[in-house]
Amino acid sequence: MSHSQQLYELLGDGSEINIVCHNNPDPDCLASALALGRIAADAGIDERSILYSGQISHQQNRAFVNLLDIDLQPFEAATVQNRQSDSLLAFVDHSIPGTNNTVPTDTDVDIVIDHHPAEDIDARFVDHRDELGAAATILTEYVRTLDIDLDTDLATALLIAIRSDTLDFLRGATTEEYAAAGHLHEHADPEMIRQLSNPSVSGGTLDAISTAIDNRRTDGAVLISHVGRTTERDALPQAVDYLVRLEGVQTAIVFGLVSEAIHISARSPDPRVHVGNVLHEAFDDVGSGGGHHDVAGGEIPLGIFADYTSDDAQVLDIIEQIITERLVAELNLSETTED
Incomplete structure (x- = not known):
């Protein structure tokens, strides 16, 4: 049957x-x-x-x-x-x-x-x-x-x-x-x-993509960036789809803080990199991550930082450091360098 x-x-x-x-x-x-x-x-x-x-x-x-x-x-x-x-x-x-x-x-x-x-x-x-x-x-x-x-x-x-x-x-x-x-x-x-x-694009989405462009860091063919805090969750996959097209980039990962969770979106046409496995291994102990070898996503609850609102810039700095360090370690990168 x-x-x-x-x-x-x-x-x-x-x-x-x-x-x-x-x-x-x-x-x-x-x-x-x-x-x-x-x-x-x-x-x-x-x-x-x-x-x-x-x-x-x-x-x-x-x-x-x-x-x-x-x-x-x-x-x-x-x-x-x-x-x-x-x-x-x-x-x-x-x-x-x-x-x-x-x-x-x-x-x-x-x-x-x-x-x-x-x-x-x-x-x-x-x-x-x-x-x-x-x-x-x-x-x-x-x-x-x-x-x-x-x-x-x-x-x-x-x-x-x-x-x-x-x-x-x-x-x-x-x-x-x-x-x-x-x-x-x-x-x-x-x-x-x-x-x-061809739907219209919101100003918030455009701002988030612009922020991801400004914050991009590359190491060889790998690009990592973030959009900071945004209300436009779906700006992340749009930003990563744009950045993976950058000359020389084969793997792009963009993350950002949306409400009380960190969202991550990844793309990699590079057959040597399975971004689904990368996100799973990097964040499975603190959230969820996974997907295909070329398209993946993840979500991490903000946890102890959820109620920390007195210094949002500091929270974002901590998030950027921790997420980037985990990605660098999982991708076996030496260090990320800002473009």
Whole structure:
């Protein structure tokens, strides 16, 4: 029995489904959740919810939710802890309770569909393909195989998700991404794709990227920078995507203080560096970090510094020193030198 058939059979036993996105969901997670909801509806589930934690702050993500009118609800632990036996819990674009989500770690999960590197995934149904460039590629396969109605909004969402997670097929794209995109293209809305591909950029995001440029430090082909404190969490991946294009740079890592946590974003087209492993090894004892060999992220709770507000500049200096030292040690760099 194929993955799609196994999933459909499991959905047929449920009365409701809660589809949990990872923290601060991106287009790949949102489109995958939307597609799974459509498949669940076709299987006869009337009660369907898409839940998330964190913020939807990236300008593309906000436009994605607004233009496609995706019904999102804040995640609450009670929703999954007190559910009935025929109430299904699904993860898309992530896989482990408590890792990049606020789901209690002892929660039983029914469905996991993911493409990020992970170990010890435990669920009744698991489709984990870390060789793929997007979770939306898997959901597109399901939609095709199960002959689910592919309306314009769903096709547009899945196509944008694949393009976004692969940087328009320049990062981690496989033949499966190209095949999925080819199928979706004829059903998608070109004008909506244009709007979603070119959203406006906030002043805060631009300021954070500017700060990352000013604070960059390089050692050979490695660049490390920070944005200081910012309210624009999604400025970090945008900054690192920009800085990794700097001539001579093969690995770029940008971190910053957002609310009460340190966020980290990394990129590395260098086949000698696995940035997912770098962030995991450097910060697993104080937070979380991981991802693919070329794309990764991490989050570290601010901990003892969370209530220290009398001298924000000093806190930022301490954070910069500690995070940079850990990265330098894990990357086996001699020292970082400012450009």
